[in-house]
Amino acid sequence: MAMSAAGKRRAVTGLLVAPAAAWLVVFLVLPFIAIVVFSLGERAPEGGYQPALTLAQYMNLPARAAAFWNTLVLAPIGALACLVVAYPVAYYLAVKADPRWRLLLVSLVVVPFWTSLLVRTYAWMYILGSRGIPNLLTLVGIEDVRLLNTPFAVLVGIVYGYLPLMIMPIYVSLEKLDRRLLEASADLGARPVSTFLGVTLPLSMPGVMTGVALVTILLLGEYLIPQLLGGGKVFFIGNALVDLFLQSRNWPFGSAIAVTLVLVVVVVLLGAMRLAYRVAGTRQVDLV
Missing domain, CATH: 1.20.5 (Single alpha-helices involved in coiled-coils or other helix-helix interfaces)
Known part of the structure; x- marks a missing residue:
C-alpha cells in the first residue's frame, strides 16, 4: 500500500x-534519570552512592540553605543588574548607532567571549583586591574598604561575565522594531519618554524576557565567579555541588540538590515563558 x-x-x-x-x-x-536515582539512595561508607529508597537527602536540603539563599537572591539581582546595563547599550546599537558602524560595535560586544572567563575573572580579582580599587581609595583618605570576597564582588563579576548574553537578545528585539511606529508616536505629539514607555519598551519585552531568563538560568548553576570573587564566603549551589561530589563524595545529597536545582530552573522557565506570552498578547491587543 x-x-x-x-x-x-x-x-x-x-x-x-x-x-x-x-x-x-x-x-x-x-x-537526569541517573541523578534522580542517586538522590533516592544513601552515601556509601567509603563515599559515593549506595542503593536505597529514601527521601532523607531531600529532607536534608536545609543544611545547604545558605547556598540556595545566595543563589536565589544574587542570581536574579545579577540578572536585573545586567538588564539595567545592557538595555541602554542594546538600544544605542539598534536605534541610535550609525548603520555603517553597527556591525563593528556589535562585534565588540562579543569580543569578551574570545577570552576565557577564568582569565577575565582573575583580572577582576586584582582590580577588586587590596592592590586595586581599595589601594586607590586609600590615596584619597578612604581606608579599610574590602571589595573582594563579598556579594558585591560576585555581582560585579556576574554583570561583566554575562552582559553580552543580555545585550544580544535585546538588540535583536530592538533591531526588528518598526521605525514607523516611533515616527507615528512623534507625529501624534508624544514625548520621547512617552514613546519609549509606550512603544519601544513593550515591543522589546520578548528580548528582555529572553535575556533575563537566559542569564538567570545560567547563574543558578554558576560556580567559577562565586568561587574566585566570593573567596569561599559567597556560596552558590554550583559550589555546593562541587563540594559534595568531588570532596565529601556525598553523591546522593549532591544529586538531591541537583534535582532541586533543575526543578527551580523549570519553574523559572515556565514563569518567564508565561510572562512573555502574556506581554506578547497584551502588545497585540494594544496594536489592534
Missing part, C-alpha cells in the same frame, strides 16, 4: 528529528 502524503511528511519529520531526539535522550534524559 502506498504511503499517503501526510504519512510521508510525518516520516520525513521523524527522520529529521530523530538525531536530535537521540542526542537529548542519551546526554540529557538518561543522566
